[in-house]
Amino acid sequence: MVMKKIIHIDLDSYYASVEARDNPSLRGIPLAVGGKNGRGVLSTCSYEARSFGVRSAMPTAKALQLCPNLTVVSGNMEKYRSVSKQIHEIFRRYTDIIEPLSLDEAYLDVTDSTLFQGSATLIAQDIRRSIAAELQLTASAGVSPLKFVSKVASDMNKPNGICVVTPDEVQSFIDDLDLGKINGVGKVTLEKLNTLGFYKGRDIKTSNRNALISHFGKFGNTLWDRCHGIDDRPVIVERVRKSVGVERTYLNDIHSLEQCILSIEPLFVELEKRLEKALADKLINKLGVKLKFNDFQQTTVEHKFDKMDMQFFKLLCEEAYTRSRGRSIRLIGLNVGIEPKKTTDQLQLPL
Numbered sequence: 001m002v003m004k005k006i007i008h009i010d011l012d013s014y015y016a017s018v019e020a021r022d023n024p025s026l027r028g029i030p031l032a033v034g035g036k037n038g039r040g041v042l043s044t045c046s047y048e049a050r051s052f053g054v055r056s057a058m059p060t061a062k063a064l065q066l067c068p069n070l071t072v073v074s075g076n077m078e079k080y081r082s083v084s085k086q087i088h089e090i091f092r093r094y095t096d097i098i099e100p101l102s103l104d105e106a107y108l109d110v111t112d113s114t115l116f117q118g119s120a121t122l123i124a125q126d127i128r129r130s131i132a133a134e135l136q137l138t139a140s141a142g143v144s145p146l147k148f149v150s151k152v153a154s155d156m157n158k159p160n161g162i163c164v165v166t167p168d169e170v171q172s173f174i175d176d177l178d179l180g181k182i183n184g185v186g187k188v189t190l191e192k193l194n195t196l197g198f199y200k201g202r203d204i205k206t207s208n209r210n211a212l213i214s215h216f217g218k219f220g221n222t223l224w225d226r227c228h229g230i231d232d233r234p235v236i237v238e239r240v241r242k243s244v245g246v247e248r249t250y251l252n253d254i255h256s257l258e259q260c261i262l263s264i265e266p267l268f269v270e271l272e273k274r275l276e277k278a279l280a281d282k283l284i285n286k287l288g289v290k291l292k293f294n295d296f297q298q299t300t301v302e303h304k305f306d307k308m309d310m311q312f313f314k315l316l317c318e319e320a321y322t323r324s325r326g327r328s329i330r331l332i333g334l335n336v337g338i339e340p341k342k343t344t345d346q347l348q349l350p351l
Contacts, residue, residue, distance in 0.1 A: 003167055005120035006235060007108040008142040008150035009127060011087065012159035014104035016046045018083055019073055021136050030070045035060050039251045039330065043075055047159055080104075083135065090130050094123055099235045107147060109235035121164050128162065144170060146231040152181050170229050175202040182226055184219060192216075201227045240340070244278050245288075246271045247333030253294055254329040257321045261314050264289070267334045268310055275308070275336060282338040284308065289316040291324070292331035299323045308336070 011017065015033040020026040030049035034042035040060040052067035064070055084103035091098050097109035108127075116122035124141040131139045138160035142153025145167050153163035153173075165173045179198060180190045196215065198204055204212070204227035212220035225231065246267050254260050287309070288302035301320040305312055313334060321329075 002111060004109065004145045005111045005113075005118075006144060006147055006150045007110060007120055007124045007127070008147070008154040009091070009106055009108065009124070010140050010142075010154045010158075011104035011131075012138045012140055013044050013046050014137075015044045015075055015080055016049075017137050018080060019076075020046065022079075026071065026073070030054070030067050032060075032063060032070055032072045033075045034072060035249065036072045036074060037251055039249055040072075041249060042072070045070075083137075086135055087131060087137075090127060090134065093130075094127060097235050097237055099237065107150065107235045121162075124162055124164075128160075144173075146170065146229065147233050147235070148183060148226055148231050149173060151183060152177065155181070174227055174229055175200065175205065177201040179204070179223075182223065184222065189216070189219070241278065241282075241338065243335050243337050244271065244274050245290075245333055245335030246274060247290065247331055249292075249331045250329075254332070257318060260291070260317055260321055260329060260332065263332050264313055264317055264334060265310070267332060268308075268313060271334050271336065272308060278338060281341055283341055284336055285339045286337035287312055287316060288335040288337070289313060289320050290331070290333035290335065291317075291320045291329050292333075293324060293327035294330055295327060296330075297327075298331070302335075302337070 016031050019033060020031060028048065030046060030052060032042045032045040032049055032054060034040050037060070042054070042056055042058050042060060042063055044056045045054045045063070049063070049067055049070055052070070054063045054067050054070060060072060063072075080103055087104065088098065088100065088106070091106060091108055094115060095108050095110050095113055099107040101107070110120050110123050113123060116126065120143045124143050128139050128141055131137055140154050140158045140160060141162045142150040142156070142165070143162070144150045144153055144165035149165050149170060153165050156163040177200060179185050179193055179200065185193070192215070193199070198207065204223055207224070209221065209224045212224050214220070216223065248267060250263070254263060284306055285304060286302050287305045288300055290298060290300045292298040299320055301316045303316065
């Protein structure tokens with residue numbers, strides 16, 4: 001069996017770095033990109049801001065409390081998408097096997113590459129050098145035989161760093177790994193793992209697989225595999241888009257169902273526009289409504305449906321609102337599930 005060579009590339013503080021690159025006055029200061037009003041949420045922040053405890057997905061108001069000198073700028077998605085295309089053009093010089101995870105993050109399979117005598121480490125270094133020289137942005141990289149290890153490794157020496165985990169180092173790397181660094185282990189799961197006495201990869205490796213499954217279901221099995229160095233997932237070149245959505249965080253909380261229903265009407269119009277291109281070769285298979293409450297808990301209601309329908313969205317909104325239990329609403333989202341059109345033409349067999 002051929003050992004894979006997988007690189008995970010992750011741009012450093014992508015949105016903030018693009019803004020600082022294009023505006024010298026923003027360089028070297030605590031900087032964040034996101035909503036500037038009191039109800040906004042940060043998309044990303046510079047490492048100078050992180051030193052104050054500021055993090056992505058943090059409410060702007062909280063970030064400003066932690067760092068009063070924080071400069072917050074509004075995002076420019078059109079610009080970030082444009083730069084992302086340039087980044088992926090650089091990726092394609094090294095391999096065609098690329099799995100984008102977001103605008104600034106991707107897996108690259110360079111197993112069969114002959115560049116740099118087939119050295120994945122040298123390829124990753126050259127990718128980072130090209131991004132810095134051509135786009136004036138920094139990227140961090142993780143290199144290993146496994147997808148999840150490469151992703152974890154890319155975060156080890158941020159910003160502007162690289163971490164290489166060779167095949168014979170994989171198990172010791174995993175053994176020493178904090179479980180919170182493994183994708184899928186969120187705050188609640190980590191607390192439960194710690195309560196059960198699991199802190200490091202080695203703790204899971206020496207545990208009982210069936211016991212893990214009984215505590216964590218399917219993810220328990222995945223976690224057991226990961227901590228034994230098992231990750232057979234290939235780098236997937238093309239992802240099938242399964243949904244289109246739109247959401248909005250409101251400056252003032254919504255306190256009634258009537259307000260909620262009125263608020264989804266402009267979202268419906270915006271969603272229709274976003275669907276125009278997506279439905280060229282796809283069909284709608286479900287509709288959904290998401291509500292985020294003032295305590296930052298959220299709920300989603302989805303049901304099968306085959307077309308855009310305002311009245312159906314309103315019914316979903318009513319169902320979701322019943323879960324508010326007196327809480328006000330700070331965000332509303334609409335989403336549409338889509339699937340490829342099925343080909344009904346049958347081949348005629350010769351008689």
